[in-house]
Amino acid sequence: MNARHAASFPDDTRARILDAARELFVNQGVEATTMRAIAGRLGVSAPAIYHHFADKKALIQALVVTDLHRLAAAFARAQRVRDPIERLRELGLAYVQFGLENPQLYRLLFMTPDLKAGAEEEIKEAMDATPEQDAYGIVRTCVEAAIGAGRFGPRHRDPEQVAQALWGLVHGIVSLQVVFSCQAWIEWRDTMDTAAMMIDAALNGMQQDGSEPAP
Amino acid sequence: MNARHAASFPDDTRARILDAARELFVNQGVEATTMRAIAGRLGVSAPAIYHHFADKKALIQALVVTDLHRLAAAFARAQRVRDPIERLRELGLAYVQFGLENPQLYRLLFMTPDLKAGAEEEIKEAMDATPEQDAYGIVRTCVEAAIGAGRFGPRHRDPEQVAQALWGLVHGIVSLQVVFSCQAWIEWRDTMDTAAMMIDAALNGMQQDGSEPAP
């Protein structure tokens, strides 16, 4: 028999490391979480992790690739909306809600530079392998549908650019909140309200021509 | 005489520490810059810094308070535009340009959480002391002018909310670029173009009513 010995599950150690790391990262942040803490939670020593991941960066990257799918999953309900403009609106709101509900995970996925520096290939592969879980691809496809239906003005014919602009819009509103919410010198309004207002304004504005509105 | 001895300038050491720290932070990032490296650049030992700043966080915060004014300075040209809507557009473009030209400084100012956690009071004081250097205040004032002139639709009567939404819009576009520009699986468009397109769309959208555009 070439089955593994039944001391425990196949190679669940790698998966258990990822789970422990995710929990600690989400609860106390990435850089506040030490390799020793992750290992300690599993009852193993810190260097044991290095048998499964090259270093801390690789561990984080593996988590990022995995959890990018969670965002796409949060898009499920929004994707059922028929009208492409309405669908874009719902996708944007779902994005903001995802970020507000998982601020530390959001930080990990979208606000940590240098992190994805060496993982381009893996991310691309993960996206191509399961396109229904590629959040950016979902948005771009939706933009393409809106453009194809003639819903956008002449300045908004490039799906890539429009998708990037809309992503930037919602990402900015979420990440401002993540970074500055503790700053009381700004009278913060409810983030979901602000996001809804701005998404509607942007979508409305893109449905007009480039012509000036009445002053 | 109660004048200082003339061995060197009054207490320029503190200023020299800030300058060295800024240069290293901007060139290699905050966490890649060590206290020993900052001190070494001045020819002093690392603990010497602790006579001028409580810890690394305080050093960074002092730098943030100082350099927030640089952004306001970048707003100077845009503020000369008469029309409030046009002025908002130029402010947004200036913001994006500032971020793209100083990506590491931008990261330091606007993308580093926990950093400003204990510095609320100082930032607020710095803003109140020199309101013409309060970048957020400039934008909010401009939004108030646009609202006062009746340029915005009924859903956009709250200057604070509109200012936050517009800030989020430009911040998102800049920070996506800072974090994801190295990711080649996205066909990035020119950031300034994307920003201009989206700023115009949002401003246009806010100038309409909340009514639906023609499908």
Next chain:
DNA sequence: CGCCTTCGCTTAACAGCGTTAAGTTGATCT
């Protein structure tokens, strides 16, 4: 069966980090 490789893990250790403690120097104040 006995050897021997390989895997998964251990303990020990290293270099580097931010930071603190204790001592030294030199200018200033009384």
Next chain:
DNA sequence: AGATCAACTTAACGCTGTTAAGCGAAGGCG
């Protein structure tokens, strides 16, 4: 002159991510 204090030094601490070396059990193979 003697005390004081700021500004700095060197030495060291505890922590980090990471590497080196070794150890025991599992499994293939003659």
